[in-house]
Amino acid sequence: MRQAFAAILLSIASPLKSVVAALLAVAIGLAATGPSAANSKYAAIVIDANTGKTLFSSSADLRRYPASLTKMMTLYMVFEAMAAGKITKKTSIPVSRNAAAEPPTKLGVKAGNSITVETAIYSLVTKSANDAATALAEYLGGSEKEFARMMTAKARKLGMTGTVFRNAHGLPDTAQFSTARDLATLGIALKEHYPQYYNYFSTRSFTYGRKRMANHNRLLGRVKGVDGIKTGYTRASGFNLVSSVSQGDRRIVAVVMGGTSGGSRDKHMAELIRQYMPKASTKGKGAPLVASAGGSPISALAKVFLPKNDAPTPEARPEEEVVAAAEDEVAAVEEEVAAVEEDVAPTPKPKSVFVETLESAPVEQAYAQPSPDRFGDDVDPVETASVAQSGWAIQVASSPSKSEAEVVLAKTTKQAPAVLAHASGYTVTFDKGGVTYHRARFGGFNSKAAAWKACTALKRKKIDCYAVEN
CATH class of the missing domain: 3.30.70.1070 (Sporulation related repeat)
Incomplete structure (x- = not known):
């Protein structure tokens, strides 16, 4: 009797064991590939920075809120101005009442005071200071709104077809979006186009006044080869991170967006680096992967990427005083995005002496x-x-x-x-x-x-x- 009962138990346990094993395999597979599809904020990509090959991709071309990853483009514009001799690291940047009123995180500079360009850069790459980002935007663009238009035009010329900027800091704006692929492109462009300034992104901490500010990127110094770039978070975006990694001759840029916590985002990024770095090419770089930001910003803005199946569609309005052909080209875009305008807070009219020039001349010409x-x-x-x-x-x-x-x-x-x-x-x-x-x-x-x-x-x-x- 006992032997018969034991045989029955064994016959039941054997298939149960197989089911448990299968469930464990599924769980391990999900852990290896990142957050499940249930997280609508999630997106990720890993790009071989030597060849441009996509090594891993998940929702990489769907719209996501960039949060403070926005400051990558703000810094690209700053580096461009520095390289062109328009400003230096010692240039004094006035902090307006508008900039000083930005919510944390920020340096806390009082309205009417100023900071140097280099202080602003350090504050963006470490503390992700919103007041410094706005001050830079107002200085370079005359107003944050105009600077955001310049950022969007620059994004188009870098090949970032799925990105629209409405501010320089990444604080919540339903009409500002990007994609994991675009942000990987920007990460590569920062290192390719401005290697003389790229080391700012590896800054572990800097001191402003009596405050020591640590870099929010916790992978610096903890994961082999990580040399930047930027973190970001809002409730709408989740926890975002762009990482540039070099190990020997291999180089990758990876993006994780929509993490449920800073820890889980960092863990997922570390796993992507561990898994895909060995698959990256060891061949040295040839021509730059990201074209220099040349071409017409007007035609670029007219071709803004407008999928209708994920995030809200923002305004992507090009310069107002353009030839009729360019106006016709963007008419369809403006019709689709006009409904969003009422949801976006109005921006004060620019006070720069270059208001009209920004609208009638090429963007870089005006901002320079x-x-x-x-x-x-x-x-x-x-x-x-x-x-x-x-x-x-x-x-x-x-x-x-x-x-x-x-x-x-x-x-x-x-x-x-x-x-x-x-x-x-x-x-x-x-x-x-x-x-x-x-x-x-x-x-x-x-x-x-x-x-x-x-x-x-x-x-x-x-x-x-x-x-x-x-």
């Missing part, structure tokens, strides 16, 4: 121009008139303030006296959106070729301009 508040008061007065001259002219800025436009004229005359020896500075007004602007121009050129030649000479002196017919 100097801001009048950097000039100080030591400029010579220039006689100007508010009427356009005949022939051709070159425009260097436009401002809602006539006095600010005249400051630019004076500064430009001082910087390039030989180029403008036979030209005369003047301002001409125009109305837009109920606001009167003052265009700062130099007239006296009898042909388009002469105006273009003068502009070319000014650009060699880091003064941007464009030729117009009066």
